Amino acid sequence: MSEFMRLHPNERIDDLSLGGRQIIQRTDGFCFSMDAVLLAHFPHMTGRERVLDLGTGTGVIPLLIADHAAAVTAVELSPVQTELAARNVRMNQLTEKITVREGDYRAPSALFACAEYDLVFSNPPYRPVTSGAVSMGEGRAAARHEITATLADTVHAAAYALRHGGRLAMVHLPERLGEIVFALHAEHLAVKRLRMVQPRMDKAPNLMLIEAVKGAALTGMRHEPALIVRDAQGQYTEEIRVIYGGRI
Template sequence: MSEQAALHPNERVDDLSLGGRQITQRTDEFCFSMDAVLLAHFPQLTGRERVLDLGTGTGVIPLLVADHAAHITAVELNSVQAELAARNVRLNHLTDKITVREGDYRDPPALFACGAYDLVFSNPPYRPVTSGALSMGARAAARHELTATLADTVHAASYALRHGGRLAMVHLPERLGEIVLALHAEHFAVKRLRMVQPRADKAPNLMLIEAVKGAALTGMRHEPALIVRDAEGNYTDEIRRIYGQEM
């Protein structure tokens, strides 16, 4: 019997529209959203990068970039999500490409080597615990900084990356000022910034950032906004390409 057939209660299998690749998720835990998919497609990869995914959840980013990286380490604090991530690696026959480690990246030496990575992905909790209506359980930890703050995340990335390594992050535009300061404190410089707008006439609700460790602060590229839906409410051509949909 395949792993796909051996689903546990509250689990479902979703198609990633990537060469038959699939992902198992739990309906009572935080499921990945467009944020993670957009982040996975933001940095350019050559196939030689050693990649780290901080807070991998069920492992969606590693599954999406596995064909374009040398090796990926996926770190997850939530034991339920970490177990699912490991199962998803096996389900997609990627055990030679992706290593899942359960643990708290606020203690980086316990999980990964210093300066060992070329690229770090981070889709961190967006909101401080003092803001917003606090949801409960796993969803709260995914949306709010209950276990790791912005500074914790940037510090872990800095520890993991070699000089000249890149951090790719998705976050809220309203926290750009804080993010730039947190990056500067860990010797990062923002080199690419792209806002994500729900529609062309709406303000951005997400942003994609690529920062380089040890780089000069000059030379940031502010890229054209990524528009999610057109005037009729349909996905734009770029979003459809990202999702692997036929044009």
């Protein structure tokens, strides 16, 4: 086993169902879920984009999109997650494509240059700290609640990073759409694509995928057909199976 795949206590290796790529995650921390995978597949990419992933965690989104980008910068606040993300990049032999940086994107100028990127990914904490029971464990709590960065912080960092005409791809909760549109507008970003994610056809959306463009007019948003996760029999839909490479 290579030194990068040698597991430390409370670690496991998961298959990403993508050309043999794997990811090391901590069993006692927050592991990536379907929302990250759906987000990685949402924007249309040409292979020429300079990409930034805000709050990369263990680096799942960069690993999933690396083949479709020119270069990827992955930023993470947690030293533990940063170290895991860097190991995952090395394990998958992507050091020439993906750069991992530890730091707080609430101070974006310390991590990346202004207007440096064509596309920014964000799978931010979904809930303000005042809502719901905060998850046990520092990693889980920070991933689900706005403990280290608010929605406004995330949008500001994305706007700082993007060139004029660059795109922000974000996954979030439908119930916060009004707040999100307001936060984007404050940073001169306009929603251009919106897609709701429904657990089943007869269930209300529980996630949404947003693509916003820096400097664009507020008109012309495309509301795309909902992405349905499971069919009436409880099986994953064909679109979900395709996203996961037929291995779900």
